[in-house]
Amino acid sequence: MKQQTLIMDLDDTLIHCHKYFQAARNSFSNLLKGWFDVPTHEEIIQKQLEIDLKCVEMQGLHSSVFPESLVRTYWYFCRKYKRKIRNKDEDRVRKIGQNVFQQKAQPFPYMYEVLDQLLKDGHQLFLFTGGDVTNQSRKITQLDLEPYFSSGIFIFEQKNTETLLKVLNKIKSDKRTTWMIGNSLKTDIMPAIELGINAIHIPAKFEWSYNIVDIDITPNGTFAELESLLQLPDYLREYCFFNAVI
Template structure:
């Protein structure tokens, strides 16, 4: 079936994101170095994030709350107010970080927009922050639809690709997360195209569906146009 719709993930597919979390965790570890070693602190923060996704969703604000919760836990509720204040400051720094597009991102989105495909941005996270990043990226004009969702599931992909296109069977989803961008898109009936990024959040990792007819891997977004031509 002819491909009519291309979906792009945003964070670490089109622009840098995870590196800001890594840098923030470094600053967080420095703040709490008197109370916990780095490995233990990272593990407890990850567990807090895992617990809190259902409450706060994805994004920087939920990450800030998980850092505060972890700081309270590792200090046995003795964390100084000055540390809480600093956590809030570094979280606000994350919310202001400038957008830096990844190599080939603009060219890939523009090429798809100038073809006869409908081009979508499908991302999860905080609504205000994702809108800010999209606006500052300068890519907004290329998208026929933007969906900021709380979770990426097969049902979400089926709904989005049906609402904005001709159904998942005629759609391609492109992203850096095997768990969120590839596996559920394939389960919905779409093509799942993985573009690996050098940094990967532990909660977004999953096994690749090796051998699946609708699974592809690209080294970079510059290869996307050729792949789309190849598969339809």
Template sequence: MSKDGQHIIFDMDDTLIHCNKYFDLILGEFFELMTTWFQEYGVTTEQIRTKQMEIDVAGVDKLGFASANFPQSLIDTYQFFCKLHHKTPVLHEEEELFKLGLSVYDQEVEAYPGMVETLDTLQNEGHRLYLYTGGETRIQKRKIEQMKLADFFEDRIYIRQHKNVRALEEILSTGQFNRPLTWMIGNSLRTDVVPALTAGINSIYIKQQREWHYNLVELKHEPHNVLFTVSALTEVPEIIADNAITNS
């Protein structure tokens, strides 16, 4: 009897490395600027947060994970409140917001606890590892290089601006994937879990304490595949081991 090595596809941002916390830091600065600029109109942080989130999610739906989407959402939010309160937009304020939004991509790359140990364990157990991340190639490659992720994924790295069922199907159809032996590991119900279950592969959902609103969708039907929910990356190897298929 022998256990087959499995195909394990990892998301990167907020699965292997931190991402959302940097957006939260930039948004904190944005809210401070906005409440100062619109103080006389009584605009609240919650009103600004709600509108920015609405604009940001709509932009990702349309353009995917384009780097300009986030800074543009800050400007669009600013312009919305200018129009609402009959305030003339100020060019240098818009330029400040765009620069602030872009600065999120210059933040330090930081691994989640246990990233190296988790990938080492899975690799040493004979599993084949793949990286599938959403975003622009230049930005994502910088993170991959800084974290030395090619040591684990080699050339099995897929970067897509749109991360959905179609993108995952394209990856699965071009590789030698045995779907019952394939897993998608990620923190997003929208871009990781739902596409995986739709494509007929297994999934592990890494639930974060604070999640980007875009990632949260309802699972509308009982999945026919294996789905686990965990709170830490380090839980993944045990789940993979416990659900290995044994062939004689």
């Protein structure tokens, strides 16, 4: 089998992530509904997502962004319904957001088995994840992922084409045998296609709207979509068999 270079995403590709944010949004909505009689759950969630996306676009994926987006949403409804902004209420809101980054990292089913098999098959594994170094390193350490990605772990607060290019320049791999594997069309798949490497999209069961974009570029390499991480080793075996690069 021809060795492939696999650049793998972390959050919602190898481990659970979005569900913690969703739980925090629901807790935040319940809190605000107790303070304001008028807004519905849907209105609160929609406004928070709108503010959160703007904050991420401007500030990146640092763990401070989500709690602050909840606070900004609280401010919005205070202004809209003429309620006084209280420091103690801000603190309660901010703690809901901060709690997301205190959750113990939880791997997807068969994550270790899949990574073991990929290494056994001779592939070279790199990790390319978005967020701040402190939080992402915490999760990587908790799950003992360093041995799987001894070739390189890359953490960026901005995860896009520019940062993926930095990874490619660092690892100097052959584009024909290099893959980006992740759940996000925006931060994993689109950058890979723009840079001419192969890409495998593994959609998350519940996806953050930030990650959803239309792919309107014709791939130079292979672009595939798998239903689950568990399918990855077999897919790559079949690909290598039928598309051997000499």
